Amino acid sequence: MEFVQLSDAQRQSFNEDGFLVVRNALDPEKVQRVTEASDRLAGPFLTKPEVRGRPEYNHLDLRPGLLREEALLELVTHSTVSLVVQLMTPNIHLHSTALIYKRPETPDAPAFRRGWHRDIRIPRDLGHQSLPLVGIKICYCLTDFTESNCGMTLMARTSHLKNEPLAIPRDEVDPPDVEVCDVRLNAGDALLFENRIFHTAAPNRSNRVSKVLIYGYAYRWMRTEVYLEVPDQELLKKTDDPIAHQLLGGYRDVDTQPWALQEWAKRHGVQPAPVPWTIEI
Ligand SMILES: O=C(O)CCC(=O)C(=O)O
Numbered sequence: 001m002e003f004v005q006l007s008d009a010q011r012q013s014f015n016e017d018g019f020l021v022v023r024n025a026l027d028p029e030k031v032q033r034v035t036e037a038s039d040r041l042a043g044p045f046l047t048k049p050e051v052r053g054r055p056e057y058n059h060l061d062l063r064p065g066l067l068r069e070e071a072l073l074e075l076v077t078h079s080t081v082s083l084v085v086q087l088m089t090p091n092i093h094l095h096s097t098a099l100i101y102k103r104p105e106t107p108d109a110p111a112f113r114r115g116w117h118r119d120i121r122i123p124r125d126l127g128h129q130s131l132p133l134v135g136i137k138i139c140y141c142l143t144d145f146t147e148s149n150c151g152m153t154l155m156a157r158t159s160h161l162k163n164e165p166l167a168i169p170r171d172e173v174d175p176p177d178v179e180v181c182d183v184r185l186n187a188g189d190a191l192l193f194e195n196r197i198f199h200t201a202a203p204n205r206s207n208r209v210s211k212v213l214i215y216g217y218a219y220r221w222m223r224t225e226v227y228l229e230v231p232d233q234e235l236l237k238k239t240d241d242p243i244a245h246q247l248l249g250g251y252r253d254v255d256t257q258p259w260a261l262q263e264w265a266k267r268h269g270v271q272p273a274p275v276p277w278t279i280e281i
Helices: 008-017 029-039 044-047 070-077 081-087 118-125 233-237 242-247 260-266
Strands: 018-024 059-062 092-102 137-142 155-157 188-194 210-219
Touching: 008 018, 008 059, 018 118, 029 044, 029 070, 029 210, 070 092, 070 210, 081 137, 081 188, 081 260, 118 137, 118 233, 242 260
Parallel strands: none
Antiparallel strands: 018 188, 059 092, 092 210, 137 188, 137 210
16 A cells, blocks of 8 residues: 555644545546546436436435445555555554445435434544544545535534534524535545544535545444445455555454554554553553
8 A cells, every 4th residue: 555644734633623624545547447437436416307396316425345345446546545544543444435426416306314423423422521543534536626505414523522512592493513525626635534523415406416535434443334244255355465465354363463553553653652551660
C-alpha cells in the first residue's frame, strides 16, 4: 500500500472536527475506473423509472458484493487507508462497504431519512458518555458536491466529543447548537469521518445523480458487517498482497498480530508506541 504521511495539521483537524477532507485522493483515471465499476453494480437502480413523490425509492445504498468488482477490490488498500492507519493503529480491517447513489429529488420533497446517528450502534450498549473512536469511514466522491443539498452526507462538526444524544428541537430537522457541515467536495476527494460523529443522509436537490463509495475500517476486534462475513476465500485468492489479506480479514483470529500493517507502519516510521500491560513502580 502506497504510503501517504498524515500531517500534524490533518491530525489536529480530524481530532477537532471529527472529520477530515482529503483533496484529490483519487486521480481522474481512478475516478473513472471506479465509477464505471460502480455504475455496473448500480445498473438496475440507474435504469429503473423514477418513483415520483417517494424520494426513499430514489436512493441506492448497496452494501453486499461490491468487492466482486476488481476496481472496488483494489480500493480496499488505496493510499488513503494510510491515513486511517495513522489515525488509529495498524490493527484494523475493512468493516463495511457501501455504494450510495442518490437521484435528483423535486425541491419541495420532504427531507427523507434525515436520521442523525453515530456509527456502529455503540451508544446502544455503552451510552454516549466517553465513547471511544473505533472506526473511520472513507467516503470517496465519484461526483462533484459543489452546492448545498446535492447529496453529500451532513456532518455535525465537533459532535464526536458530545457526551449526550444530539438535541433537535421539535418540528426541526437539524441540531441548533452544532455546526452542520454540507462539505463541498469534488470528484476524487475523500471525506474521512469517525464513528462518534453525528451525521445524516441529506436530499439531493441537484440535477445529477450523486455517487459515493464509503469504506469503513475498524479495529480488528470489531466484527465486520454481515455482508463482509470474513474470511471470503474467493476474495483472498484474488490477492497476494499481505495488506489486502489483513484488511479482508485473512488472519484467523483477533489474537494474531496484524503483521502486514505492523511491518508497513514500521517501514514508514509510523508505528504506534507500544502499550504495556504493566509498568514498574
Ligand atoms: O446516505 C448517506 O449520505 C448517509 C451515509 C451514512 O449515514 C453512513 O455511511 O453511515
